[in-house]
Amino acid sequence: MAGVRGYGGGIVGRFSDEPDEYPGVKEYHTARLNQIEGFFYTSDVLRKLADICDEHAGGLFNFHGSTGDIQILGFKQEEAEELFQKCTHLGFDLGGSGSALRTPSCCVGPARCEWATYDTLHITDNLTREFQNEMHRPTFNYKFKIKCAGCPNDCIASGARSDLSIVGVWKANIRIDQKEVAEYAKKFDIKKYVVDKCPTHCMDYTDGKLTIDDSNCVKCMHCINSMPKALRPGLEKGAQIRIGAKVPMVQDPRLGFILIPFYDVNKDKEEDYAFLKDLIQKIWDFWDEYGTNRERVGELIQRVGVGNFLEAIGLDPLPEMVEYPRANPFIKFEEYLVPDDEEEGKEG
Amino acid sequence: MPDVDKGTVRITDIGPPHYEDFLPPIIKRNYGKWLYHEILKPGVMVHVSESGEKLYTVRVGSTRIVSSDFVREISDLADKYCGGYLKFTTRNNLEFLLDKEENIEPLIKEVQALGFPVGGIDHSLGNIVHTQGWLHCHTSASYASGVVKALMDEFYDYFVSDKLPAKVRMAFACCLNMCGSVGASDIAIVGMHRRPPRVMADRVKDLCEIPSTIAACPVDAVRPKTIDGKPSVEIDEDRCVYCGNCYTVCPALPIADPLNDGVAIFIGGKVSNARTKPTFSKLVVPWLPNNPPRWPEVIEAVRTILEAYKEGARKGERVAEWIDRIGWPKFFKITGFEFTKYHIDDFRIR
Ligand code: HEM
Ligand code: SF4
Ligand code: SF4
Ligand code: SF4
Ligand code: SF4
Numbered sequence: 282m283a284g285v286r287g288y289g290g291g292i293v294g295r296f297s298d299e300p301d302e303y304p305g306v307k308e309y310h311t312a313r314l315n316q317i318e319g320f321f322y323t324s325d326v327l328r329k330l331a332d333i334c335d336e337h338a339g340g341l342f343n344f345h346g347s348t349g350d351i352q353i354l355g356f357k358q359e360e361a362e363e364l365f366q367k368c369t370h371l372g373f374d375l376g377g378s379g380s381a382l383r384t385p386s387c388c389v390g391p392a393r394c395e396w397a398t399y400d401t402l403h404i405t406d407n408l409t410r411e412f413q414n415e416m417h418r419p420t421f422n423y424k425f426k427i428k429c430a431g432c433p434n435d436c437i438a439s440g441a442r443s444d445l446s447i448v449g450v451w452k453a454n455i456r457i458d459q460k461e462v463a464e465y466a467k468k469f470d471i472k473k474y475v476v477d478k479c480p481t482h483c484m485d486y487t488d489g490k491l492t493i494d495d496s497n498c499v500k501c502m503h504c505i506n507s508m509p510k511a512l513r514p515g516l517e518k519g520a521q522i523r524i525g526a527k528v529p530m531v532q533d534p535r536l537g538f539i540l541i542p543f544y545d546v547n548k549d550k551e552e553d554y555a556f557l558k559d560l561i562q563k564i565w566d567f568w569d570e571y572g573t574n575r576e577r578v579g580e581l582i583q584r585v586g587v588g589n590f591l592e593a594i595g596l597d598p599l600p601e602m603v604e605y606p607r608a609n610p611f612i613k614f615e616e617y618l619v620p621d622d623e624e625e626g627k628e629g
Numbered sequence: 630m631p632d633v634d635k636g637t638v639r640i641t642d643i644g645p646p647h648y649e650d651f652l653p654p655i656i657k658r659n660y661g662k663w664l665y666h667e668i669l670k671p672g673v674m675v676h677v678s679e680s681g682e683k684l685y686t687v688r689v690g691s692t693r694i695v696s697s698d699f700v701r702e703i704s705d706l707a708d709k710y711c712g713g714y715l716k717f718t719t720r721n722n723l724e725f726l727l728d729k730e731e732n733i734e735p736l737i738k739e740v741q742a743l744g745f746p747v748g749g750i751d752h753s754l755g756n757i758v759h760t761q762g763w764l765h766c767h768t769s770a771s772y773a774s775g776v777v778k779a780l781m782d783e784f785y786d787y788f789v790s791d792k793l794p795a796k797v798r799m800a801f802a803c804c805l806n807m808c809g810s811v812g813a814s815d816i817a818i819v820g821m822h823r824r825p826p827r828v829m830a831d832r833v834k835d836l837c838e839i840p841s842t843i844a845a846c847p848v849d850a851v852r853p854k855t856i857d858g859k860p861s862v863e864i865d866e867d868r869c870v871y872c873g874n875c876y877t878v879c880p881a882l883p884i885a886d887p888l889n890d891g892v893a894i895f896i897g898g899k900v901s902n903a904r905t906k907p908t909f910s911k912l913v914v915p916w917l918p919n920n921p922p923r924w925p926e927v928i929e930a931v932r933t934i935l936e937a938y939k940e941g942a943r944k945g946e947r948v949a950e951w952i953d954r955i956g957w958p959k960f961f962k963i964t965g966f967e968f969t970k971y972h973i974d975d976f977r978i979r
Contacts, residue, residue, distance in 0.1 A: 287641055295765050309765055315645035320717035321652055324704035327715075331697035331704075340697045344717050347758060347809030354694075354765060369640035388719065391661035392652060393676055393684065393726075400661070402648050410644040417642060433902035437719050440907050441813035441900045474945055480904050503903040507945075510665040534812050534909055574844065 283310040283358050285365045289419045291375025292361060308357040309339070313350035313376035314368055315409065318402040319389045320345065329371050337364035348426065349386030350376035374413075380575075381419035385409050387429040388436040396505065397431030398449030398518035399546040405429050407554055408561075421565070422572040422581075432514060433502045439526075440536060444578045445561065446523040450543065453515035454495040455504070461511035462491045475507045520546045522557075524564070525579025535579050538587070542601040563594040653714035655684055655728045671791050672747035673733060685727040687736055690746045690756045690781070690788055693721035694764065694774055702743055710736045720756045720798075722749055746789050752796055754787035754935075759801040760808040762820075767880075768873040769803035770820030770890040771919050777801050779923045780818075780931060787935070794942035794951070797935070798899070805872050813898035815948040816934060817910040818927065822871035824889040825864050826882035830856040837862075837879035845874045851882075891918045894930055897949040905950055911957075913964070915971040933964050 283294030293311045300307040314330075330351070334340055339355025346352050351373070356364055365375065376384035385408050388394070390401030408427060409416070415425075428439030432449040439446035465471060466489065476484045476491075483497035484504060493504075495515065505512045522544050526537035541560075549556045564578060567590065572581045582590045591598055600606075652660070659678035666676045669685075676684045691699075703723060707715040710732045716724045723745075725736055737747050749755050757780060760766070762773030780799070787793060800811030803820035811817040833839065842862060843851045850868035854861055864875075864882070876882045894917070898910030913934070917926040934948075941963065942951035952960050961968045 295767075311765055317646050317651050318648040319652075320719075321648055321656075322715055322717075323651055324707045324713040324715070326646070326651070327700050327704045331700040334697045334700075342695050342697070342700065343693055343761075344691065344695055344700075344721065344723075345693075347760065366637075366639060369643055372643070372646035374641070374643045374645065386719075389716070391663070392648075392656050393663065393686070395663035395665055395676070397661070406645060406648060413642040413644060435900050435902065435907070438813065438900040440902075441898075441909075478904055478945065499902075501902045501904055506903055510667065513665075534807075536813075536907055536909070574841070 285361050288375055288417045290378035290381050293378055309355045312353045313378055314373040315376050315384055316345055316349050316351055318387055318406045319392050333367045348383050350384050377416040379419040380421045380423050382412050382415040383424050383426045385427040388431050390431040394431055396514055398451050398514060399520055401429040401431045423575045423577050433500055440523055442526055448521045450500050450521050451515040452517035455493050455515050456513040457491055458511050465508045465511055475504050478503055520544045525582055527577045527579050537579055539601045567593045653726050668751050671789055672750055674750060685730055685733055687725045687747060688749050689723040689740050690749055691721055691723045706739055720758050722756050748789035752791040752793045754784055754797045757799045757801055758809050760803050762803040768876060770822045771803045771892050773801050773803045775921055776924050776927060783928050793939055795945050795947045812909050813900045814910055817895040819893050821893045821916055822884050822890055824886045825866045825869035826876050826884040829881040830861045832881040833861040834859050836881045842875050842879040845878045851875050891916050892927055897952050899947055899949050908949055912972050913966050937964050
């Protein structure tokens, strides 16, 4: 076994099948260390990590694991405690592994991106601190991942792989700078490359003026990506919360669905993300009660039905949650009407 | 909650280092105030703030699995050009953040002298995200770092330039666990086993918990069986889809097999919401052999895809949009990939 006292994860034990032939890698354990949000580092802290890795492990890192952690590769169990304590003294704690909350991660957000509609670094840091126990001591049915992307470009691929994905969106009109639009018009054909590719055809470019019918904009980011100097996401910024994405194991891959079309994350920030934390707790409680071993939350929701899940966590169904309404007619109504006399007969 | 252990303080549950302590001063000053950005040349962009301050980013392809010496080398460069600050990206690139435009070229020279490419922005082939492979995972059907190195060497030019119709995100996973969620990439390469695990009957009892081994299988192919008087399991070879789940919980069911392990290629996935919805990648090549150290069959298949895409896609079209427009029959026709019964999704769990 590999690990450190008091933690149920963060270190993944690796043992060679042929220890006699390869004694050097008889044990080749790996440690997951929480990355710094946004993956920002200083040379000073990197050098100190390099020293720890040389002294106690095999001198190799992953910068970063796909979940987001830094990985220190190749150490023996007898080194684990000292390696761990040197890391925590430097300010780095272990990340999640096994049936636990995995290290949350985020895109670079407001630190270097003009499109972030909320502070992805702040929320990710806050949730990671809040859920230390859920991350370090696995008690879940299986893994649970949270990722935060600042806008629908989703540079952290949250929508394709996290059980809970938070993606920035806005409500007000896209901000247009017509002067800059004119500058882009000199460089490429705005009608062909921007307007005609808008998925809802809600843009128009006539007589050198760009207009957007924002009531039909689905916030896909295409026009903004194409002309970053001329267009900016609208104000009234918030986020969308999606649930249930995952990779193939154990059942097939899923993209998840929208749980909350507009979450006022910037207001919730002022309340220490109380709304979000409460929602997460409700999801975990439901998963804990009804989920089975190695069943991801998305698989559970599919098994018990989205409707039942929504009821359990106290949310109303919304058209945003589905691609389209059901096509198959086998509706299981929860009640049926009875004629008055039958009703009386029953009572009598 | 620090607890005192033999006179030294044992520190636990502290969470990550606080990011504010690691942001370069120019970012601290302009946090949340960025106005727009421009791509100056492949691998280099500038972000301009409301305050008028400009931040230059130089993006460098890294190998993800890096040595402590590499970490020290990039730290030296960060000291020299960036006040000691640097960052990584979600696709394992390294980014140097400069507040002086005149530092861009000298920095790029030094980065290139270390052997690392500058690029990966805009209409380029991004850095390949990948998994652990033979280096430190037991279920791998292929070698992540090996295939990725061979591919990036071969398609280096697409990383350092921006001559593709749109960005191409490539990813590699060495088994169906897909650590890193490669399944929504323009080009996803996935390690595939194609022979059911062997049962080391005499070791099952000692190494494995039989009920959880049976439960681990998504297609009910693992069944209890007494072999030579010892409780063990058998595998229904007709049902098994080579996922390796049973091996993850039971080391006495090794699945690796040099003859049968290889890779499959899936394409046309995307995660961004721009224009079209996010979607998973779809199968184009069901199996290619592992042929280390350069994996020529994989390189040729990827080259065929990239060239057909470059030739056929309109400017700004991601792989998925291009194929949506021309249709899958046309894609198979122009690439010459064989369409087989394996391409038809008839897999149902339970
Ligand atoms: C049941 C088997 C496994 C499954 C389903 C699985 C799945 C995954 C997935 C989906 C991710 C990416 C998560 C993300 O990007 O958010 C991941 C990350 C990772 N996996 Fe696995 N994996 C499995 C077994 C393994 C094994 C055996 C290893 C080898 C040691 C391994 C090593 C890793 C590492 C190092 C990461 C990055 C972790 C981090 O950044 O914290 N995985 N895994
Ligand atoms: S997801 Fe959006 S906000 Fe975040 S880095 Fe990408 S483009 Fe910027
Ligand atoms: S964000 Fe997308 S949907 Fe909205 S106007 Fe721009 S292109 Fe159209
Ligand atoms: S993708 Fe599979 S083989 Fe590769 S590291 Fe993950 S579990 Fe291991
Ligand atoms: S490899 Fe997967 S499908 Fe085959 S027996 Fe094991 S768990 Fe079942």
